[in-house]
Amino acid sequence: MSVARFLMLLALVVWVGGIVFFAFVVAPAVFSVLPTRQLAGAVVQRSLASLHWIGIICGGVFLIASAFHSYYASGSPQPAAPRNLLVLGMMALTFVSQTVVAAKMETLRTAMGEIDKVPADDVRRVAFNSLHQWSTRIEVVVLLLGLATLYFIARDWSVPATNRRGAQVLTMPSPGRSARV
Numbered sequence: 001m002s003v004a005r006f007l008m009l010l011a012l013v014v015w016v017g018g019i020v021f022f023a024f025v026v027a028p029a030v031f032s033v034l035p036t037r038q039l040a041g042a043v044v045q046r047s048l049a050s051l052h053w054i055g056i057i058c059g060g061v062f063l064i065a066s067a068f069h070s071y072y073a074s075g076s077p078q079p080a081a082p083r084n085l086l087v088l089g090m091m092a093l094t095f096v097s098q099t100v101v102a103a104k105m106e107t108l109r110t111a112m113g114e115i116d117k118v119p120a121d122d123v124r125r126v127a128f129n130s131l132h133q134w135s136t137r138i139e140v141v142v143l144l145l146g147l148a149t150l151y152f153i154a155r156d157w158s159v160p161a162t163n164r165r166g167a168q169v170l171t172m173p174s175p176g177r178s179a180r181v
Helices: 003-033 037-074 082-112 123-158
Strands: none
Touching: 003 037, 003 082, 003 123, 037 082, 082 123
């Protein structure tokens, strides 16, 4: 496996795996273990912010490695390849979630103080709950785009391809070698 492929897979697995771990382990654990929802929310907010920036960095690594991989395999960086467009979508949604949705949630959280003491029909709490739903939806879409990207990579790398001279090559050759079919 080439270094570029390794970096593409590593970046995507770190990002998608982080989302899965956060959603199914971290968030439920902190809300069940910590003594207050306010404290749990603070931990989740901090963890999600870290996950977002890790994701954006992983997306950048993926796109750079993908360009190198495509150029080496076909002579073109193929910026509009489905895998790259999906990762760009993941990056854009993650950036919006962090810089718009999470920022507005933090402003509301600060204005309310302890959220559990604010009436459920308070306009700030209603807005916060709405933003929380949007944040969750965005994370689900980012996860689904990541899984779709993994699908495209698995599909593309398992089908025989041709090199620049038109000869068929195996798409998963031994390191440093192209196997001709």
